[in-house]
Amino acid sequence: MRILISFFLLLMAGWSTAATSGEDGSRLWLRLDTVNTSTITGIKGTAMTELQTYWKGNPVVLKRQKGIAKDGYTIKSQDGKIVITAASDAGLLYGAYHLLRLQQTGKSCDMLDIREQPAYDLRILNHWDNPNGTVERGFAGHSIFVNPDPARMKMYGRANASVGINGTVLNNVNAKPEALSTESLRKAKGIADQLRPYGIRVYLSINFASPIKIGGLKTADPLDGDVIHWWKDKVNEIYQLIPDFGGFLVKANSEGEPGPQDFGRSHADGANMLAGVLKPHHGMVMWRAFVYNPQSSDRANQAYEEFMPLDGQFADNVIIQIKNGPVDFQPREPYSPLFTAMQKTPMMVEFQITQEYLGAANHLVYLAPMWKEFFSFVEPGSLKAMTGVANIGDDTNWCGHHFAQANWYAFGRLAWNPSLTSEQIADEWLRQTFTDKRIIDPVKQIMLDSREAAVSYMMPLGLHHIFAGTHHYGPEPWYSPKGLRADWTPPYYHRADSIGLGFDRTLKGSANVKQYPPKLCSLYNDINTCPENLLTWFHHVPWDFRMKSGRTFWDELCHMYDDGVRQTREFLAVWDAMQPYVDPQRFDEVQRKLRIQTRDAVWWRDACLLYFQTFSHRPIPQDVEHPVHNLDEMMQFRIPITMYENPESGYNK
Numbered sequence: 001m002r003i004l005i006s007f008f009l010l011l012m013a014g015w016s017t018a019a020t021s022g023e024d025g026s027r028l029w030l031r032l033d034t035v036n037t038s039t040i041t042g043i044k045g046t047a048m049t050e051l052q053t054y055w056k057g058n059p060v061v062l063k064r065q066k067g068i069a070k071d072g073y074t075i076k077s078q079d080g081k082i083v084i085t086a087a088s089d090a091g092l093l094y095g096a097y098h099l100l101r102l103q104q105t106g107k108s109c110d111m112l113d114i115r116e117q118p119a120y121d122l123r124i125l126n127h128w129d130n131p132n133g134t135v136e137r138g139f140a141g142h143s144i145f146v147n148p149d150p151a152r153m154k155m156y157g158r159a160n161a162s163v164g165i166n167g168t169v170l171n172n173v174n175a176k177p178e179a180l181s182t183e184s185l186r187k188a189k190g191i192a193d194q195l196r197p198y199g200i201r202v203y204l205s206i207n208f209a210s211p212i213k214i215g216g217l218k219t220a221d222p223l224d225g226d227v228i229h230w231w232k233d234k235v236n237e238i239y240q241l242i243p244d245f246g247g248f249l250v251k252a253n254s255e256g257e258p259g260p261q262d263f264g265r266s267h268a269d270g271a272n273m274l275a276g277v278l279k280p281h282h283g284m285v286m287w288r289a290f291v292y293n294p295q296s297s298d299r300a301n302q303a304y305e306e307f308m309p310l311d312g313q314f315a316d317n318v319i320i321q322i323k324n325g326p327v328d329f330q331p332r333e334p335y336s337p338l339f340t341a342m343q344k345t346p347m348m349v350e351f352q353i354t355q356e357y358l359g360a361a362n363h364l365v366y367l368a369p370m371w372k373e374f375f376s377f378v379e380p381g382s383l384k385a386m387t388g389v390a391n392i393g394d395d396t397n398w399c400g401h402h403f404a405q406a407n408w409y410a411f412g413r414l415a416w417n418p419s420l421t422s423e424q425i426a427d428e429w430l431r432q433t434f435t436d437k438r439i440i441d442p443v444k445q446i447m448l449d450s451r452e453a454a455v456s457y458m459m460p461l462g463l464h465h466i467f468a469g470t471h472h473y474g475p476e477p478w479y480s481p482k483g484l485r486a487d488w489t490p491p492y493y494h495r496a497d498s499i500g501l502g503f504d505r506t507l508k509g510s511a512n513v514k515q516y517p518p519k520l521c522s523l524y525n526d527i528n529t530c531p532e533n534l535l536t537w538f539h540h541v542p543w544d545f546r547m548k549s550g551r552t553f554w555d556e557l558c559h560m561y562d563d564g565v566r567q568t569r570e571f572l573a574v575w576d577a578m579q580p581y582v583d584p585q586r587f588d589e590v591q592r593k594l595r596i597q598t599r600d601a602v603w604w605r606d607a608c609l610l611y612f613q614t615f616s617h618r619p620i621p622q623d624v625e626h627p628v629h630n631l632d633e634m635m636q637f638r639i640p641i642t643m644y645e646n647p648e649s650g651y652n653k
Contacts, residue, residue, distance in 0.1 A: 031435075060096075071117065074086075094116070129171055139355065139360040169202075169387075175206055208262075252287070298505060329389075331458055349386055426447045456564030460533075462538065464493055469488070496615040629651070
């Protein structure tokens with residue numbers, strides 16, 4: 001409704017002529033005009049270059065001063081000048097971009113008195129890029145690192161620095177051993193050299209079996225002397241090429257990847273061995289807690305069960321990298337209980353910027369509200385770092401969808417300051433990305449409502465992981481091929497039957513609730529107090545369970561799906577009204593995506609309601625738009641894509 005009100009107000013304001021110049025999204029939010037008119041003095045470097053090129057205001061002085069926190073800076077108006085002070089070149093650069101952001105967003109640059117420092121020292125992008133140029137869960141083309149273009153690398157560095165991102169993992173967590181070959185390391189050196197002026201350190205994902213695969217050893221046992229020696233030599237080789245190399249990201253003993261458990265050792269044994277060889281060079285180990293196996297009673301329990309016994313056993317340069325939720329980047333899930341359980345081990349949260357489970361690069365889903373929801377449960381100060389799985393490829397607009405750029409932007413801004421609101425970040429991004437400010441309020445409301453809408457038309461009321469197999473695009477709650485492990489199929493998660501729907505994670509079920517603090521355990525364990533947006537996550541809910549709305553659970557489910565569809569139609573209507581205020585190329589490209597999203601929402605609603613109806617045997621309420629598709633046809637439909645590409649469209653029968 002809020003969106004529709006904004007829509008009609010905009011229409012009443014009158015129409016104007018949109019900019020005729022082409023816009024392809026390649027400039028991201030850095031749509032700065034080259035001016036070369038301002039006086040910039042002081043410390044020479046990238047900060048000075050950026051300000052000399054783009055700053056339009058009063059003279060700026062760049063000063064280096066000890067005592068300011070790492071990467072922090074101050075900006076002060078003094079005697080008709082603006083003074084940016086920092087302890088490092090990186091801090092000066094972040095201060096310069098802060099000033100340029102004020103200019104771009106139309107904020108006053110008079111009487112400035114700003115002091116900033118990041119919440120986390122490590123603010124990192126994880127790229128799931130493969131040696132052949134494909135990107136796992138990459139929906140914006142191929143890798144920008146396989147054949148790095150200098151102009152592209154410069155823009156990548158500028159974009160990251162502008163939001164405070166200071167690290168990038170160059171390759172997939174499902175790492176090939178060849179990532180540590182001399183040839184690959186030399187390529188990594190070239191990328192590091194291009195990113196260094198923007199305060200960005202490079203990291204590498206490693207394959208734990210590399211001593212066997214490329215080292216010729218018979219074992220990768222982390223306690224074996226020859227293995228340790230091999231890793232020492234390899235690390236020394238890396239630092240000779242890249243003196244400021246950040247360290248390793250490790251996915252071990254998960255989804256078939258090798259790890260220390262293959263040799264009877266623990267995660268701590270593996271992580272600490274690597275930490276030991278990296279420590280003389282001040283390198284870090286980021287050890288992922290994403291582990292699960294087919295034998296577990298509940299996939300959501302696995303990370304806690306494996307890592308809690310090891311709390312306090314990790315070296316001080318090891319950080320445990322934990323996905324925000326206990327399963328896998330779902331549209332909505334509770335926070336991973338490890339975040340409040342582990343008290344003696346440094347932790348970092350792993351968010352997913354690329355929309356593996358949220359419509360890939362076809363759906364407009366602004367992710368800041370999801371991440372802010374996480375921070376409402378997990379105190380930002382309890383974490384040591386923040387990382388995000390990147391949504392970047394070689395598409396002209398970088399992210400496949402123009403509005404997906406906002407998620408890259410939002411990740412960086414929240415990694416710098418988790419107290420920023422979703423609305424503040426959306427407003428910043430829109431003002432920097434679009435010329436006509438008349439779009440800001442109505443489009444900002446689309447962004448703020450988009451995540452909740454996606455949850456409604458995909459998996460409301462705590463439903464999760466009911467996507468199509470392998471590529472995870474579109475609904476397949478029935479997907480259960482013969483012989484496939486159960487925890488890779490939707491029925492494992494939704495457990496629909498004649499009684500109800502949902503996964504019993506109460507004390508009488510998998511006892512996942514017990515991993516949470518006592519107050520939350522009690523809250524989640526009781527079906528009458530469990531938040532309804534997580535109801536089927538923690539409970540097998542009877543079809544006739546009475547919801548707070550007064551409806552039965554089945555009727556509420558139908559209404560939630562239908563509400564999601566209605567919202568996407570509102571988004572499209574509002575965007576259509578933006579045509580006079582948006583350049584033609586971006587208007588058309590976003591409109592096409594919104595049309596796909598609206599059709600996909602109908603597909604999701606129809607597929608899920610018709611399928612679950614075969615268990616509930618209840619009618620769809622009369623005030624809900626009834627399905628227009630046929631269940632049998634939808635169950636036979638498959639989109640011919642892999643996990644490495646964005647689909648052209650959704651259901652097209």
